[in-house]
Amino acid sequence: MRICDFCGRREEDEPDPVVRLSWTTAVENGRARTFCPTCSREHLRAMEGKLDSEWW
DSSP states (O other), X not given: OOBOTTTOXXXXXXXXXXXXXXXXXEEETTEEEEEOHHHHHHTHXXXXXXXXXXXX
């Protein structure tokens, strides 16, 4: 089970199994981070720019 490190949303709360596939992961300061599809879409530019989630 995954939990979004930005908003706290749980993967099990998502009813659509296709959307469950769109969770993203990142490594920040050596720590693995997981983000739900909503947070991933909202902060895509920051993720592409490799900004840490503290800057979002």
